[in-house]
């Protein structure tokens with residue numbers, strides 16, 4: 529990096545070394561994240577939501593934020609690249625980073641990791657390409673880190689083969705849920721599975737929360 533004869537430092541090589549693995553992901557973000565992506569101060573909540581949602585659509589899949597998903601659903605099975613992409617978004621605007629993290633990390637990640645092929649085939653490509661926005665609904669007013677103690681219940685009735693997802697009291701209300709206020713169409717909801725009077729621990733359900741026009745589901 530240091531040319532001893534001239535005493536000059538090769539800046540491009542130095543940057544490449546500091547960028548480490550996934551240097552190309554960092555460079556692609558530096559190029560793409562121009563002044564459109566800089567934080568705007570003094571907006572109303574609605575204006576900020578509207579702008580951040582629009583900017584999310586201006587992050588091409590190739591940039592890397594959804595790179596962790598399997599290639600057959602539009603990712604490239606490269607989790608490291610998606611983490612580096614998240615880090616690059618964080619350097620520009622934390623709101624954008626959190627919204628992207630909810631969509632492709634929490635929500636999409638839960639569908640990928642906890643879902644079966646049926647869920648993957650039905651939803652993953654639309655999630656990766658930003659056509660279905662979703663939520664990761666784990667935290668409750670009374671229960672954050674201690675996930676085993678979540679109080680939301682989901683009771684399976686073998687007669688009708690249906691699940692009844694239920695918030696039994698205030699402390700079980702879902703809280704802090706990114707994408708829930710406006711843009712989410714589905715949510716991965718974490719709850720205690722109960723059937724035949726027995727508790728079977730925490731499981732996840734993929735629940736539609738709004739129709740395609742954004743109206744809340746019943």
Ligand SMILES: Cc1cc2nc3c(=O)[nH]c(=O)nc-3n(C[C@H](O)[C@H](O)[C@H](O)COP(=O)(O)OP(=O)(O)OC[C@H]3O[C@@H](n4cnc5c(N)ncnc54)[C@H](O)[C@@H]3O)c2cc1C
Pocket residue numbers: 626630634663664665666667670671672673674703704705706
């Ligand atoms: C910006 C932001 C976005 C978020 N987005 C989402 C989201 O999209 N979906 C979602 O589900 N949640 C989301 N969360 C919630 C987040 O995951 C919770 O805040 C987190 O799980 C911690 O829960 P809590 O805030 O209730 O803290 P608590 O669980 O009350 O923890 C408070 C403190 O007590 C400690 N503690 C708690 N229980 C124990 C224990 N049993 N033993 C030892 N120490 C303990 C914790 O380490 C912590 O220091 C978000 C939070 C923030 C700040």
